[in-house]
Amino acid sequence: MSGVGVTPADSLRSRAHAVRERFAASGTNISEWARVRGFSISLVQSVLAGDRPCRRGESHRIAVALGIKENVAPPGTDAPSDNDRLEGVRA
Template sequence: MSGSRVSSSDAWKARAHSVRDRFAASGTNISEWAREHGFSVSLVQAVLTGKRRCRRGESHQIAVALGIKDPASPPGRPETPSEQLEGIRP
């Protein structure tokens, strides 16, 4: 295996770090953002630190809202703009 290869875990950490940097640069408080968007503050922190895998449920929704993951609709269900969270992605 090549040492220069980036694992998906490393890519995830880089995206999460980028989001934390955007919060810092904009002066936005992560806890405040979580409450404004109806998310658990501790769960948002867990997503940003990589403690949650964000495969489904609220942690997945948080990762999508933060721009860490791309939105995806369930198999067999078409993706429509009304199904996506609005006003959250940077």
């Protein structure tokens, strides 16, 4: 999503909104998805609400697992593994 006046935060929010809609459309429970993966339920909710910048730490790992952000390896490390993003969510 690009254009005049669109910030990275807006783009992150729009991707989070799309993922939230996928959860609703598939009938997948967000809390259960978080529990199964060992994530904080409230933090997953915050990421999906677009309230977190998801730059590092658990919120970044959640955003990557949800497919909101790309999994990019830090400089000087091997390529990231291909995680099962949104595993268990029917598209």
